[in-house]
Amino acid sequence: MKDFSALKEILDGARIAYSEKEYFSSISTFRVGGKIALTIFPGSDAELISVLDCLRNSGIEPFVAGRGSNILPDDDTYDGVVIKTDKVNRYYAAEDTIYAQCGLSTNKLCAVAMENSIDGFTDFYGIPGSVGGLLHNNGGAFGSSAEDIFVRGAFYDFDSGKMCELTREDMCFSYRSSILMSRRMFAVSAVFKGKPGRREDIAERMSRTAERRRDTQPLEYPSAGSVFLRPEGDFAGRLIEECGLKGCSVGGAEVSVKHAGFIVNKGGATSSDIRTLIDHIKKTVYERFGVMLRCEIDIL
Numbered sequence: 001m002k003d004f005s006a007l008k009e010i011l012d013g014a015r016i017a018y019s020e021k022e023y024f025s026s027i028s029t030f031r032v033g034g035k036i037a038l039t040i041f042p043g044s045d046a047e048l049i050s051v052l053d054c055l056r057n058s059g060i061e062p063f064v065a066g067r068g069s070n071i072l073p074d075d076d077t078y079d080g081v082v083i084k085t086d087k088v089n090r091y092y093a094a095e096d097t098i099y100a101q102c103g104l105s106t107n108k109l110c111a112v113a114m115e116n117s118i119d120g121f122t123d124f125y126g127i128p129g130s131v132g133g134l135l136h137n138n139g140g141a142f143g144s145s146a147e148d149i150f151v152r153g154a155f156y157d158f159d160s161g162k163m164c165e166l167t168r169e170d171m172c173f174s175y176r177s178s179i180l181m182s183r184r185m186f187a188v189s190a191v192f193k194g195k196p197g198r199r200e201d202i203a204e205r206m207s208r209t210a211e212r213r214r215d216t217q218p219l220e221y222p223s224a225g226s227v228f229l230r231p232e233g234d235f236a237g238r239l240i241e242e243c244g245l246k247g248c249s250v251g252g253a254e255v256s257v258k259h260a261g262f263i264v265n266k267g268g269a270t271s272s273d274i275r276t277l278i279d280h281i282k283k284t285v286y287e288r289f290g291v292m293l294r295c296e297i298d299i300l
């Protein structure tokens with residue numbers, strides 16, 4: 001295991017919380033993953049920036065985790081530093097815009113929009129991630145994606161060690177992709193914009209969105225949502241179902257019988273079970289349809 005004692009001394013001095021007892025299984029919504037050497041819990045945007053500065057100066061590149069709902073960590077120990085952002089979660093709304101820090105949950109962002117009669121956020125309700133995670137892969141649902149509501153954000157550029165502002169154009173958004181996937185940049189906060197609406201209508205549509213998710217997604221089991229990106233002109237779930245793979249399992253990992261695009265942890269699944277199942281799905285779909293599925297989830 002790497003020695004992080006110098007880093008821990010700095011964190012102690014700055015009174016920034018950290019732990020050497022975290023497991024990825026308690027962070028990832030798949031509920032899999034091994035021990036993490038060091039997990040840091042900044043309590044504010046200023047702390048997050050100073051942690052990133054400190055890691056950069058020490059030559060340590062961290063993994064920044066929001067709610068862990070789009071990752072597949074390894075079963076082995078993660079011999080590095082994870083920054084968990086959920087306490088960097090302040091927000092405020094003014095007219096039709098919302099300022100939100102990276103660790104704010106997407107559901108809370110939607111709730112703030114509803115409480116302030118700001119429309120345009122209802123499709124995101126039920127995505128169990130954070131603002132940072134949403135921006136990272138331009139997440140979305142039901143025809144909306146982050147780029148539709150994002151105006152600008154404050155980002156830490158790990159290469160230069162400087163904060164910078166990125167606008168929607170700078171983010172190079174496309175289907176489940178943004179500049180954050182190819183550059184070492186971390187979201188600290190963002191400004192989103194909707195349009196004026198009626199609070200009751202928004203609340204009603206949010207509850208319909210939640211119902212739609214409950215009806216079509218296996219929310220009763222741990223998962224990371226849709227495992228695969230939509231292939232051109234089709235749906236991964238349809239191809240997987242056509243291959244008869246619903247219910248196919250490896251160890252505790254199973255292709256959901258409710259939504260073939262999801263892999264669920266039926267109990268005791270390991271990361272290795274899920275990886276083996278992913279490979280089997282890819283191979284089967286390729287042999288049948290000639291389509292090579294690509295993962296939407298971030299495999300660590």
Ligand SMILES: Cc1cc2nc3c(=O)[nH]c(=O)nc-3n(C[C@H](O)[C@H](O)[C@H](O)COP(=O)(O)OP(=O)(O)OC[C@H]3O[C@@H](n4cnc5c(N)ncnc54)[C@H](O)[C@@H]3O)c2cc1C
Binds near residue numbers: 134
């Ligand atoms: C039941 C279920 C349903 C889902 N439905 C949807 C859906 O409808 N639409 C959809 O798009 N997704 C969906 N997902 C996937 C997931 O919730 C989203 O991708 C979510 O936005 C990920 O956010 P997170 O905070 O959990 O990210 P994490 O899983 O913590 O991280 C994912 C990636 O984002 C990066 N990241 C996190 N924070 C930052 C930051 N501050 N700056 C830069 N990079 C960062 C991480 O480093 C990692 O690479 C679903 C997942 C589940 C379990």
